[in-house]
Amino acid sequence: MHKFGLIGKKLGHSFSKRYFTQKFEQEGITDAVYELYELPTIAELPQLLQANPELVGLNVTVPYKEEVIPYLDELDETAARIGAVNTIKITNGKTKGYNTDYIGFRDSLERFYPATKHSRALVLGTGGAAKAVCAALQNLDINYTILSRTAKPGHLTYSTLTPERMPQYQLIINTTPLGMYPAVETFPDLPYQALTPLHYLYDLVYNPEETLFLQKGKAVGAQTINGLAMLHGQAEAAWMIWQKA
Template sequence: MRKFGLIGKKLGHSFSKRYFTEKFAREGIADAAYELYELPNIADFPDLLTSEPELVGLNVTVPYKEAVIPYLHGLDESAARIGAVNTIRIENGSTKGYNTDFIGFRDTLQQFYPVGESAQALVLGTGGAAKAVWTALEELAIPYTSVSRNPAQNQLHYESITPDVLQAYTLIINTTPLGMAPDTTSVPAIPYEALTPGHYLYDLVYNPEETLFLQRGRLAGAQTINGLPMLYAQADAAWEIWTNERHR
């Protein structure tokens, strides 16, 4: 029996367990199981591997996406650039970390946004999710500017996003938790009145399916997408990594 699972501090209702359990049933994969492994501390990770020798793949969620890295034998190039891991492949006692958030975002963005010479992205937020987005944009050669409440060098403050500034960016990506349930009335502070049908809004939030950020974009005629396709794409990429179908 091949075992897969999710590690985190508090797991509660897990998308991953439901997704993979349904996948195994739907595709007749009888030799696989997916479990939840709550770890009070990341220092418990080696003991988990010892006690579960049938583990061949793990997903990683907060707060361990960065903390797990010192416990791994190796890192995929993109995971090393991002500095975060959400997928681990285990083979012959060796562990290698990957970031499929980056893969999921990159692949769904290519289907959603027409990447051309005029492509220019505004990334709202500078946290862990933003790092995966930055790496994907760099791989796709899409120039971007990040927006933060505490901007570093070459970043913008939200107060700097005027209607004129917004016209220069056709792609706007929300990597912040603003608008996520239960706080569905919160929204990034940008001049929504300046949005046009030429804008594309990508929100990494998927609950609710349409955040206020996306709703305002839709009402302005912009193209919109939430984080659900990315969530499914990153799970599929993890499965390909675990089963040797994706070599990275």
């Protein structure tokens, strides 16, 4: 029996177990199971692997996408460049980290947003998911600015994002957990009154399907998308990696 799973701190919101269990049933895959592994700290990963020698693949979710790297034997080139891992392949006890968030986001964004050479994106957040998003934007030649809570070189802060600056950024991507269940009343602190039908709002959050961030965009006619398409894309890319010899 091949065992796959998800590691993270709190996994009650996880879509992965449901997705892969359904996939195994639909595709007649009878020699695989997918489990959830909540780890209080990433330092417990070696013990998890030792206790579960049948594990051949793991997904990684918050807050361990960056913290997991020192515990891996090897990094895929793209994951090393991004500095975050969401997929681990385990072969003969050796671990190799990959980033399929990058693939899932890039492919879904291409279907959602009609990029031009003048496109500019605003990326909300600085975590592991934000790193994958920024790598995909670079790949697609979309200029971007990172918006963070604290002042850093080259970043905007929420306090400096004025309504007058909003038209510069046609694409706004939320990589933070703001709005995620159960804290559905939260949302990024933006000058929403400056949004127009020319804006495209992408929220990596998928539960609920429509966050307040997206609702506020939709109210003024902006185009919106949640993180489900990205999730499906990254999951399928992870499956492809796990199936490679």
